[in-house]
Amino acid sequence: MIARVLWSFLLLACALTTHAATLEQGLEQLKSKDFSHIEQGIATIAASGDDNAELILNLLLNGEIYRHKKSNELVTIQGKEDKQLIIVNLFDDSGDSAQTVSKRKIKKVRINNKLRASLKSAIASLKLNSNDPVLRLEAVNQLIGKLNPVLYQTLLERQQTESDDRVKSLIDVALAVTDLNSQDSDKASQINAIELLSESLQPAARNALQQFVDETDNASLKFKANKGLRSIDERRKWAGHAETLFFGLSLGSVLVLAAIGLAITFGVMGVINMAHGELIMLGAYTTYVVQLLMPNNIALSILVSIPAAFLVSAIAGIMIERGVIRFLYGRPLETLLATFGISLILQQAVRSVFSPLNRSVATPEFMSGVIEINPVLSLTLNRLYIIAFCLIVFALLFMLLRYTRLGIEVRAVAQNRAMARAMGVRSEWVDAMTFGLGSGIAGVAGVALSQLTNVGPNLGQAYIIDSFMVVVFGGVGNLWGTLVAGLSLGVANKIMEPWAGAVLAKILVLVFIILFIQKRPRGLFPQKGRSAEG
Amino acid sequence: MTTYQGIFDKSTVRFLAVLIAIAAAVPLLNTLDSSNPLHVSTYTMTLMGKYLCYALLAVAVDLVWGYLGILSLGHAAFFALGGYAMGMYLMRQIGDRGVYGDPLLPDFMVFLNWQELPWFWNGFDQFWYAALMIVLVPGLLAFVFGWLAFRSRVTGVYLSIITQALTYALLLAFFRNEMGFGGNNGLTDFKDILGFDLQANATRVALYIASAVALGLSYIACRFVVTSRLGRVAMAIRDAESRTRFIGYKVENVKLFIFVMSAVLAGIAGALYVPQVGIINPSEFSPLNSIELVVWVALGGRATLYGAVVGAVAVNYAKTYLTAALPEVWLFTLGAMFVLVTLFLPKGVMGILQRKSPANSSGSDDDTPKPELPQDGVKA
Numbered sequence: 062m063i064a065r066v067l068w069s070f071l072l073l074a075c076a077l078t079t080h081a082a083t084l085e086q087g088l089e090q091l092k093s094k095d096f097s098h099i100e101q102g103i104a105t106i107a108a109s110g111d112d113n114a115e116l117i118l119n120l121l122l123n124g125e126i127y128r129h130k131k132s133n134e135l136v137t138i139q140g141k142e143d144k145q146l147i148i149v150n151l152f153d154d155s156g157d158s159a160q161t162v163s164k165r166k167i168k169k170v171r172i173n174n175k176l177r178a179s180l181k182s183a184i185a186s187l188k189l190n191s192n193d194p195v196l197r198l199e200a201v202n203q204l205i206g207k208l209n210p211v212l213y214q215t216l217l218e219r220q221q222t223e224s225d226d227r228v229k230s231l232i233d234v235a236l237a238v239t240d241l242n243s244q245d246s247d248k249a250s251q252i253n254a255i256e257l258l259s260e261s262l263q264p265a266a267r268n269a270l271q272q273f274v275d276e277t278d279n280a281s282l283k284f285k286a287n288k289g290l291r292s293i294d295e296r297r298k299w300a301g302h303a304e305t306l307f308f309g310l311s312l313g314s315v316l317v318l319a320a321i322g323l324a325i326t327f328g329v330m331g332v333i334n335m336a337h338g339e340l341i342m343l344g345a346y347t348t349y350v351v352q353l354l355m356p357n358n359i360a361l362s363i364l365v366s367i368p369a370a371f372l373v374s375a376i377a378g379i380m381i382e383r384g385v386i387r388f389l390y391g392r393p394l395e396t397l398l399a400t401f402g403i404s405l406i407l408q409q410a411v412r413s414v415f416s417p418l419n420r421s422v423a424t425p426e427f428m429s430g431v432i433e434i435n436p437v438l439s440l441t442l443n444r445l446y447i448i449a450f451c452l453i454v455f456a457l458l459f460m461l462l463r464y465t466r467l468g469i470e471v472r473a474v475a476q477n478r479a480m481a482r483a484m485g486v487r488s489e490w491v492d493a494m495t496f497g498l499g500s501g502i503a504g505v506a507g508v509a510l511s512q513l514t515n516v517g518p519n520l521g522q523a524y525i526i527d528s529f530m531v532v533v534f535g536g537v538g539n540l541w542g543t544l545v546a547g548l549s550l551g552v553a554n555k556i557m558e559p560w561a562g563a564v565l566a567k568i569l570v571l572v573f574i575i576l577f578i579q580k581r582p583r584g585l586f587p588q589k590g591r592s593a594e595g
Numbered sequence: 596m597t598t599y600q601g602i603f604d605k606s607t608v609r610f611l612a613v614l615i616a617i618a619a620a621v622p623l624l625n626t627l628d629s630s631n632p633l634h635v636s637t638y639t640m641t642l643m644g645k646y647l648c649y650a651l652l653a654v655a656v657d658l659v660w661g662y663l664g665i666l667s668l669g670h671a672a673f674f675a676l677g678g679y680a681m682g683m684y685l686m687r688q689i690g691d692r693g694v695y696g697d698p699l700l701p702d703f704m705v706f707l708n709w710q711e712l713p714w715f716w717n718g719f720d721q722f723w724y725a726a727l728m729i730v731l732v733p734g735l736l737a738f739v740f741g742w743l744a745f746r747s748r749v750t751g752v753y754l755s756i757i758t759q760a761l762t763y764a765l766l767l768a769f770f771r772n773e774m775g776f777g778g779n780n781g782l783t784d785f786k787d788i789l790g791f792d793l794q795a796n797a798t799r800v801a802l803y804i805a806s807a808v809a810l811g812l813s814y815i816a817c818r819f820v821v822t823s824r825l826g827r828v829a830m831a832i833r834d835a836e837s838r839t840r841f842i843g844y845k846v847e848n849v850k851l852f853i854f855v856m857s858a859v860l861a862g863i864a865g866a867l868y869v870p871q872v873g874i875i876n877p878s879e880f881s882p883l884n885s886i887e888l889v890v891w892v893a894l895g896g897r898a899t900l901y902g903a904v905v906g907a908v909a910v911n912y913a914k915t916y917l918t919a920a921l922p923e924v925w926l927f928t929l930g931a932m933f934v935l936v937t938l939f940l941p942k943g944v945m946g947i948l949q950r951k952s953p954a955n956s957s958g959s960d961d962d963t964p965k966p967e968l969p970q971d972g973v974k975a
Binding site for chain 2: 333335385388389393394395396397398399401402403404405406408409410412413522526529530533564565567568571572574575576578579580582
């Protein structure tokens, strides 16, 4: 506290000298060749409260302010004409003062490193008054560890009025860092500072504590700071775990989305559809085409793409079922080969129509950005949307199979085809619809994938093996199994990635599943009851 | 009982006669003057040698698929492993003639700043050791994989999918530089084999003849197996696995034996393939390759052995022709082949020919798999 009081006295002194400072006075001082005058000028401009102050300081920092030798006016360069320069006076928006001069007629207002540093903090302190919390946050971040008495007081005042919590807590950190390292601080305020910093997850807080531990001679303070460091590290570790979990869940959601259509065609119908990946690809290309059709409204185009992709892939799926698969029921290995042939044809068709190059699909604005939980844990929005999307698709599909007439008929045919037919279920129609449903879901998965990767002819191939693994791992014919398997494989992959690398993690997961199937050939959640005996 | 007549039935004799004729004729025609219209260029001969290796691979697949009913979607993995074993021998043969001139380390290791040869590269400077590995590595992998899978009674589509996962895992693994197999680029720039220059015409002739001999001998070995008691049990497993087990046969052992034998044949095919094409890289592991070779067998006709050879040569000839002349059309053709063969030619091209002369049916008469429900695939 005493430190703060001391600072405020110093500030008072400063405030008196710069009283009634105006922008013009500051600009006059910039014309000097003496660095100390320029420094005063910077302070004057910063304190002037003028709207243009920040702009001028930035120009100065970038070395874009010149002094016209003859008129002694401050100018900036507007353009070049032959070897001459077009210059214009500062604050001349109309361009009346524009004139063409040779290079030698003007002189740059020079700054040195010391001035550069004070410019930066002056700009930061100006930014503190910005309306945008992000800019304010950036400003405080820049100021941490570089507070002079004036800035300290500015921050102290700012802290009282600050409405944004993140900015407020960062200001606390900035003040505490200064309290901790200041010569004038007494032990009590230093302890206060350590406690405050220990609570914070800001990287700057940890750095300050670490530095303090390295430099201080006071054993009790050092002990406290060390304790704080440990608690910070502990919480950072948890944040790391949470982040891994989040990444894993988002990867798992992608796997679930890709696999869930397969869980229907393979699990419920017993059809091995190797063209499933290509149906995903068709969905992704549909997104691309819809976006080409409505380039001005990306957000809407994504929403339109979802039903469009569902329809395109569902129709393609029904055509595959009616044209090929229905002749092969009961011969799974033949189905596998025939659908693989279809996947090759679809790949080449896309390659011929859209070119073999990857296409990129724009991400709508509402999906880009991050949610910052705390300074060391932030969640990217597009991954969050994918997780939510996956859960919604799963819930809809689950309800459809559970509560609608189609769902009941699908399950009836899956359990006992002959009996279902005897009860009047049109099994052929149900087959086509089921296959269409599974394929349509694949198309919807394609919309989600188009937001994560480039859209290309090989998009589907990359996911087909993973999808089969998820379905088989979860237990064939079990939607819950697919969900659990997909999410857990995603998380397992991300947990292993830091120490094994992405490729090795994937190999390990594959090997694990191969071994797992040996042990439990029916997957995590095997089907029970008579239908399972087949 | 296996008899001399049993192995060398009419179709086998006919096949071997054609094979010997081609094996002898091509090198002879190769010696003709290049202006002669009957001249066969070395390029064509090497291409045919390549086809012979593919034919051997197809025979290996037919053995497990046609006679045992296991649709392996990972057989290219065994082929590639045999190829890598041969490639490692050829790499060591380069010696200090590589770009970096290191007497011990292959170029890619020098490039990656490796200081010493990884342990698994030891011994590959000896041909006998490499030859042993060509047989041993694919055989061992097939043994371990089959031992686990067959004992757990993983069958049908599940087995197909995990064989595909196996080759996919190997593909990813071999792409990694850290594995020590040249990463993405694989092994290439070979110079000598057994001290003979790989570019020399005589070496190419020798490799071609070796491929033909390997195909002929493997064919006879396969005939021996499928006409033996073991082969009959294998076919019984294919048609009714549970019943065969209940009668008292050790289904797992039969499956394991044939699966390992097939993997070894695939490895040999890979080993002969690599010196002729001059490169081996991880793309040989790609699941697409494995599935493609299944269609060779399906097109030619399963459970005939010679059908596999015909299918392999026909499809690969079409591939060579189409990928050069009409690259856009090739995947359409291949895809259509998959669909049409499964829909309309369940017995392949040879099936049609057989139908015309019923007396000539030597393979299984009914190789349409029994209708099985998908749940049948796995039994806990």
